[in-house]
């Protein structure tokens with residue numbers, strides 16, 4: 001189709017996600033290879049966001065993964081996981097169980113991250129009612145963290161810690177409270193890491209007690225929180241969260257929609273931080289986004305009451321465990337193993353961080369944080385005082401200047417102010433020093449200009 005036709009049809013028919021329609025026409029991306037994308041005009045971009053933190057293998061495996069999809073289409077293009085099983089769902093469940101740490105052993109397929117989060121909360125609610133013979137509506141509440149993004153369906157949205165996303169859809173699903181995330185950058189001067197951990201755990205315990213532990217079924221948190229900018233956990237945090245969940249009989253769910261399948265150099269980040277969750281939600285990287293598939297992974301302990309009582313988990317999605325999606329995910333995992341993707345991330349994370357750390361010389365860059373191939377730099381008005389930009393300034397800085405300018409320079413990353421303003425950097429996991437240098441070069445240039453803009 002001709003470029004002009006594509007633009008016209010996009011304007012007439014395509015409603016974009018999280019986009020103010022009626023503004024500028026959207027960029028139209030037509031192809032990808034490796035870490036790069038190309039638009040309708042033939043301009044190339046370094047995709048330092050891996051799609052949406054999700055194209056872990058990069059864009060170059062279409063032939064091989066397409067072949068797996070093609071073969072599955074010929075063999076069995078669709079069948080369901082409702083009552084029936086089929087070989088690809090069985091094989092993928094066994095593969096995911098073998099890669100998941102500890103006693104995570106049972107796999108329920110969905111079509112994406114929001115559905116995984118939705119399913120995790122519903123599973124936790126039903127687990128307690130089946131295990132203890134409780135009436136529904138007794139142990140149903142959830143705890144998540146401020147500014148955390150967990151998806152857009154009503155349950156996942158309610159768990160979301162971003163006020164601006166929740167507000168238009170009130171009233172939401174009862175009942176969620178949000179505790180502090182692990183952002184240490186704006187904590188009081190002189191506070192030690194141990195003191196920070198103690199503060200976070202005391203707050204979590206206080207919140208559980210205020211809500212009444214008898215009514216709380218789920219604590220749902222990311223190993224490293226994306227929204228707000230790659231908040232890593234302080235030492236002792238996850239052991240403490242696990243202990244509180246055990247003490248108050250609450251299921252712990254690790255939202256690994258971004259972090260699973262290599263982003264932090266492990267199949268699951270729960271392994272890196274020894275989280276020992278009862279439930280893991282995953283999606284994006286499971287197929288490197290070559291397919292719409294997610295998985296909720298849980299333990300035998302969580303499944304046990306369902307096995308013993310004969311109760312069913314009353315949940316299902318037509319496309320959960322779709323055979324073509326499963327075949328793609330299986331091929332993705334096979335390629336990740338062959339290409340040693342986790343090893344590549346672990347071997348290169350220090351070099352990646354060191355390259356990005358050059359940006360800390362700029363007056364506008366206050367903090368660099370993250371792990372694996374998952375980083376954020378926080379932008380500040382004053383490095384000494386760590387003063388952040390006002391909402392109005394953020395608007396000028398991020399939407400008015402940085403986003404369009406970075407794109408113009410051929411770099412796709414995310415300038416985000418769901419918390420304090422950050423640039424999020426999360427490239428395909430095949431990126432090498434050449435890409436670390438390229439993105440740091442462009443960011444350096446554009447952030448220096450941004451500082452001048454804001455004076």
Ligand SMILES: Cc1ncc(COP(=O)(O)O)c(C=O)c1O
Nearest residue numbers: 112113114149150151255257258
């Ligand atoms: C941590 C986390 N959970 C859940 C989701 C929702 O996933 P999806 O967009 O596939 O519904 C996202 C999406 O970015 C996410 O980052």
